Amino acid sequence: MALRILIVDDSLSIRQVVKKVMGQAGLDPNQCVEACDGREALDRLERDRFDLIVADLNMPRMDGLQMIRHIRETPATRAVPVIVLSAEGNDDTIRLAMEAGANGYVLKPFTPEVLASQIRPLGLTAEADTKTETDDTDPSDPQVF
Amino acid sequence: MDLDLPKLLIDSVAEVFEVMSFLDVNCLPPATQSREFRGLGLAASVALAGDISGVLAVHCTEDFACDCAKAMASVEGSPSPAQIADTMGELLNMIAGSLKRRVSSRAGLFEISLPSVLVSRGHSILYRGGKERFPRLLIPFSIDNSVRFYVELLHHKR
Numbered sequence: 001m002a003l004r005i006l007i008v009d010d011s012l013s014i015r016q017v018v019k020k021v022m023g024q025a026g027l028d029p030n031q032c033v034e035a036c037d038g039r040e041a042l043d044r045l046e047r048d049r050f051d052l053i054v055a056d057l058n059m060p061r062m063d064g065l066q067m068i069r070h071i072r073e074t075p076a077t078r079a080v081p082v083i084v085l086s087a088e089g090n091d092d093t094i095r096l097a098m099e100a101g102a103n104g105y106v107l108k109p110f111t112p113e114v115l116a117s118q119i120r121p122l123g124l125t126a127e128a129d130t131k132t133e134t135d136d137t138d139p140s141d142p143q144v145f
Numbered sequence: 146m147d148l149d150l151p152k153l154l155i156d157s158v159a160e161v162f163e164v165m166s167f168l169d170v171n172c173l174p175p176a177t178q179s180r181e182f183r184g185l186g187l188a189a190s191v192a193l194a195g196d197i198s199g200v201l202a203v204h205c206t207e208d209f210a211c212d213c214a215k216a217m218a219s220v221e222g223s224p225s226p227a228q229i230a231d232t233m234g235e236l237l238n239m240i241a242g243s244l245k246r247r248v249s250s251r252a253g254l255f256e257i258s259l260p261s262v263l264v265s266r267g268h269s270i271l272y273r274g275g276k277e278r279f280p281r282l283l284i285p286f287s288i289d290n291s292v293r294f295y296v297e298l299l300h301h302k303r
Contacts, residue, residue: 010259011235012228016218017165058238060259087242087257090249107246108239109164 003124004048005032008041008055008067009085014108018054018085018115025116027052027124038062042070045077052124054115057086057097065100072101081122085110148252150300151175151282154201157243158286158296161236166216168288175284184268185295186210189233191241191260196253199279199300201244203237207264209293226264234260240296252302 005027007018015034023029033048035041037059044050053071057064064084071077084097087108094105104118155172162168187210190202205213207229214224214232224232241257248255263270279299285292 011231011238013214013217013232013235020219058257058259087239089242089246090254108242109161111164 002028002031003051006035006041006044006050006053006055007032008035008038008053008059008064010036010056010059014056014085017112021112021115022119024112025119027119036060038064038067038070041067045071045074045080050077050080052119052122053080053082054085055082057084057088057093065096068097068100068102081124083115083118085115148248148302150248150298151284153247154240154244154282154296154298155284157240157247158284160243161239162213162286165236165239166213168213168216170286170288170293173285173287173292175282184263184265184270186266187230187233187262187264188268188270189230189237189260189262190270191237192258193241193255193300194258195255196303197248197255197300198303199298201237201241201300202270202297203233203240203294204297205233205294230262230264234262 005022007015009015009018019029019032022032033044033050035044038055039062041053041055042062055064055067064086068082071080071082081103082101083104083106084102085106085108086093089107097105103122106115106118158172159170162170185204186207188202188204190200193199193201210229210233211224213236214229215221217232218224218228238257238260245255245257279301282298282300284296286294286296
C-alpha cells in the first residue's frame with residue numbers, strides 16, 4: 001500500500017516545496033494530501049490513513065502544538081510520526097513541540113536535504129520495509145535541525 | 146548588551162533568500178527614514194510584540210515577487226496571484242523567525258503575527274504611533290547590482 005503523507009501549513013508555497021522534497025526522499029508526491037491548518041488536518045485524519053505528517057506550528061484556527069497533542073491523544077493516530085517544520089526556533093518552542101509528541105523539528109528556512117534527513121530514519125521509503133542494518137537510528141529519537 | 150539590529154536583520158534576509166529562493170542578495174547602506182515610503186506594488190508585513198515590538202515588512206514589485214515564487218517552487222509557468230502573495234508572506238515569516246532566533250540570545254523574545262500581504266500600486270503605509278515611537282529602518286537589497294526589494298523595520302525595544 002502506498003505511503004500517505006499529510007502536509008499541514010498555511011502557506012501554499014511551503015506545501016509545494018515539501019511535496020517536492022517528499023519525491024526527493026523516495027516517497028510518492030501524488031500520495032501527499034495538503035491541509036491549511038490544524039483543524040483541517042484533524043478532519044483529514046478522521047477520514048483517511050496517513051503514514052507521516054509534516055506540520056507547521058503557527059497557523060490560523062488551530063496551531064501545530066494543539067494539533068500534535070490531539071493526534072497523540074487519539075488512538076487511531078497516536079503512532080503517526082510528526083515532523084515539525086517551523087520558522088519558530090527558540091528553545092522553549094522546540095521543547096514544547098517535542099513534549100507534545102513531535103518526532104523531529106526542522107527550522108525554516110530549510111534545504112531539501114535537511115528535511116529529507118529527518119524523514120529517512122523513519123523508514124518510510126517507497127519500499128517501506130527496506131530499513132538497512134547499518135541504519136541504527138531509532139525513529140522515536142527526536143532530532144532538531 | 147548592544148544590539149546591532151540592522152546586521153542581524155541583513156543576515157536573516159540573506160539566509161532566507163539564499164536557502165529558499167536560491168537568490169544571492171546584497172544589501173545597500175540602511176537608512177533611518179523619516180519620510181513616507183511609497184510602496185512598490187507589493188508589501189508583506191508581520192507585527193512583532195514582546196521585548197521588541199513593531200512591524201517588519203518587505204516591499205517589492207509584483208514582478209520580483211513572481212520571480213521569487215517561481216524560484217521557490219522551482220516552476221517555469223506563471224504562479225497565481227495568490228501564490229505570489231503567499232510566497233512573499235512566507236519569506237517574510239521566515240525572515241522574522243530567523244531574526245527572532247538571532248535576537249533572542251541578546252535582547253529577549255518577541256512574538257510574530259501571521260503575515261499579511263498588500264498588493265496595490267502606489268500605496269503608502271502609515272503606522273500608528275509614528276516615527277517618534279518607532280524609529281524606521283529601511284534597507285534596500287540588490288541582486289546583480291539592481292535594487293529589487295526593501296526590508297523595513299519599525300521597532301521599539303522594551
